[in-house]
Amino acid sequence: MTAVMANGNWDPSLSGLLASLEQSRRQLPSSEEEFGFLSGLLQSKELHALVKVHNRIVENGQDDKLNPVLSSSMQVALEVLELIMPRLEISETCKELFELLQVPHLQGLMCAHDAVAQKDYFPRLPEIPLDVEEDEETIKIVQLVKSNEPLTGAQSAEPIVGATIKADEDTGKIVIARVMHGGAADRSGLIHIGDEVIEVNNINVEGKTPNDVLSILQKSEGTITFKLIPADGRGGPRESKVRVRAHFDYIASSDPYIPCKEAGLDFLKGDVLHIVSQDDAYWWQARKEGDRNMRAGLIPSRALQERRILHERSNEDKSDSEAEADDFAREEIATYEEVAKLYPRPGLYRPLALVGPPGVGRAELKRRLMATDPSKYRSPVPFTTRAQRPGEVDGKDYYFISREKMEEDVAAGKYLEYGEYKGNLYGTSIDSVLALINAGHVCILNPHYQALKMIRTVQLKPYIIYVKPPLFDTLKETRTAAHAKSTFDENSRAFTDEELRQMIHRGERVEFMFSHLFDDTIVNADLSAAFETLMRIASSHLVK
Numbered sequence: 211m212t213a214v215m216a217n218g219n220w221d222p223s224l225s226g227l228l229a230s231l232e233q234s235r236r237q238l239p240s241s242e243e244e245f246g247f248l249s250g251l252l253q254s255k256e257l258h259a260l261v262k263v264h265n266r267i268v269e270n271g272q273d274d275k276l277n278p279v280l281s282s283s284m285q286v287a288l289e290v291l292e293l294i295m296p297r298l299e300i301s302e303t304c305k306e307l308f309e310l311l312q313v314p315h316l317q318g319l320m321c322a323h324d325a326v327a328q329k330d331y332f333p334r335l336p337e338i339p340l341d342v343e344e345d346e347e348t349i350k351i352v353q354l355v356k357s358n359e360p361l362t363g364a365q366s367a368e369p370i371v372g373a374t375i376k377a378d379e380d381t382g383k384i385v386i387a388r389v390m391h392g393g394a395a396d397r398s399g400l401i402h403i404g405d406e407v408i409e410v411n412n413i414n415v416e417g418k419t420p421n422d423v424l425s426i427l428q429k430s431e432g433t434i435t436f437k438l439i440p441a442d443g444r445g446g447p448r449e450s451k452v453r454v455r456a457h458f459d460y461i462a463s464s465d466p467y468i469p470c471k472e473a474g475l476d477f478l479k480g481d482v483l484h485i486v487s488q489d490d491a492y493w494w495q496a497r498k499e500g501d502r503n504m505r506a507g508l509i510p511s512r513a514l515q516e517r518r519i520l521h522e523r524s525n526e527d528k529s530d531s532e533a534e535a536d537d538f539a540r541e542e543i544a545t546y547e548e549v550a551k552l553y554p555r556p557g558l559y560r561p562l563a564l565v566g567p568p569g570v571g572r573a574e575l576k577r578r579l580m581a582t583d584p585s586k587y588r589s590p591v592p593f594t595t596r597a598q599r600p601g602e603v604d605g606k607d608y609y610f611i612s613r614e615k616m617e618e619d620v621a622a623g624k625y626l627e628y629g630e631y632k633g634n635l636y637g638t639s640i641d642s643v644l645a646l647i648n649a650g651h652v653c654i655l656n657p658h659y660q661a662l663k664m665i666r667t668v669q670l671k672p673y674i675i676y677v678k679p680p681l682f683d684t685l686k687e688t689r690t691a692a693h694a695k696s697t698f699d700e701n702s703r704a705f706t707d708e709e710l711r712q713m714i715h716r717g718e719r720v721e722f723m724f725s726h727l728f729d730d731t732i733v734n735a736d737l738s739a740a741f742e743t744l745m746r747i748a749s750s751h752l753v754k
């Protein structure tokens with residue numbers, strides 16, 4: 211038995227699970243790898259610590275402070291369904307769980323749980339009529355502890371303990387402009403958008419500007435007391451479930467338009483963000499996925515960011531040649547891409563796609579990689595409508611099919627990419643790539659950059675490597691030394707200077723339009739160095 215279990219401190223339920231896992235090892239349909247993963251997890255210190263925390267919370271949660279562990283059980287159930295779907299045929303347990311999670315009563319229960327957890331109570335009951343004088347208003351007094359949440363700023367809306375204030379345009383009164391998700395104000399549940407601030411720490415704010423109020427706040431220590439007139443029709447919006455991958459870097463402090471720099475959330479291209487509120491057309495609230503800081507920050511909305519990019523692009527395009535711009539003009543604007551969580555699938559590899567300007571050396575890199583282990587690295591056999599030549603094998607060199615059938619399949623969206631050459635169609639089908647992936651190979655693709663968007667699907671999840679040409683002198687030197695053959699001419703000859711320049715120029719355009727889709731970049735200067743980098747990437751990043 212494992213050392214962990216001999217340790218008396220180990221949580222008994224974890225030890226129990228581990229023991230039954232080991233006992234029923236033989237009856238389980240899982241692989242050695244999956245078994246090892248589960249057994250390692252049950253013995254991990256992190257899980258043990260989490261269970262301890264959980265037990266402590268349960269112990270202490272006997273009073274009315276019970277908070278939901280999770281406010282999105284429906285979402286989790288959907289993720290579980292998706293996860294176990296591929297195992298239905300092989301595991302009775304998975305099948306049972308699959309059916310169970312779809313029982314309407316259980317789903318109803320989870321839905322009700324989430325609504326309560328998200329405090330999404332309907333119907334809203336009318337306010338209890340208060341026996342007050344006609345001109346007397348209902349006032350609420352809220353105490354918050356001042357922390358190091360955003361407190362400064364110079365715009366019209368200033369953040370206070372996780373909320374921002376502004377002067378109402380019509381009345382000039384100080385009102386709550388925004389409540390940051392997860393911040394002190396939001397956690398209190400007592401401050402809402404539109405609430406009017408009358409006093410802060412017993413100081414009347416009537417006639418004061420947001421900046422005056424801010425300086426009162428800055429001077430105060432510890433607890434801050436607000437006297438507020440509640441806004442009508444309040445009620446926090448539901449937390450959205452949207453997760454997006456950012457396709458640009460964002461630094462709030464250098465954004466001149468953000469209403470409050472300190473409330474901004476910085477992120478880098480590729481970060482996954484959980485959007486918690488899209489109520490404002492220009493400023494969304496988001497958290498970084500996996501970030502332990504529960505307070506959300508402001509980020510530009512998709513609409514705002516698209517406007518900025520269009521603006522930038524219209525400036526850039528003026529300096530670009532008309533014909534070249536055409537090639538790219540139809541591309542969508544890269545801001546945020548909605549993502550679903552990905553789960554690793556043991557034993558399967560992500561395809562590797564090499565993209566770059568024509569002639570940069572993708573075919574050469576692919577050929578070398580496949581030569582290192584032909585049974586591991588494979589590239590899909592293309593389809594063609596041209597006639598079979600003597601010596602060619604159907605299904606090995608090409609799949610030979612009729613033009614009619616190929617056109618029909620292209621129209622049905624079955625091809626990742628296709629093109630016409632000398633009156634014949636050539637193309638790569640999605641199914642042929644999937645077949646390689648599911649057979650456990652690393653599928654190598656070198657698609658045209660225009661096919662990138664077709665290829666980058668959840669189904670294929672390719673790892674995209676941009677093969678970049680080096681600066682002109684190095685490009686010319688390396689290609690000349692290796693007697694490289696121009697890919698722009700069937701007669702084998704060297705690249706002309708003009709072709710090399712065009713390669714660099716097209717590379718810049720590819721990078722400009724698609725860099726948000728790249729997972730890695732290899733500069734193809736010295737061929738053996740570039741190949742070494744490719745080998746390193748291929749052996750480390752490809753688990754599907």
Ligand SMILES: Nc1ncnc2c1ncn2[C@@H]1O[C@H](COP(=O)(O)OP(=O)(O)OP(=O)(O)O)[C@@H](O)[C@H]1O
Pocket residue numbers: 567568569570571572573574575688689692693694695696697698734735736737738740
């Ligand atoms: N780093 C390098 N140094 C020297 N020669 C290179 C290098 N990389 C590629 N080459 C050579 O350049 C030529 C063109 O390369 P390759 O056929 O791989 O280009 P490609 O990117 O696949 O082009 P296309 O997309 O037009 O088919 C080949 O002769 C190849 O051997």
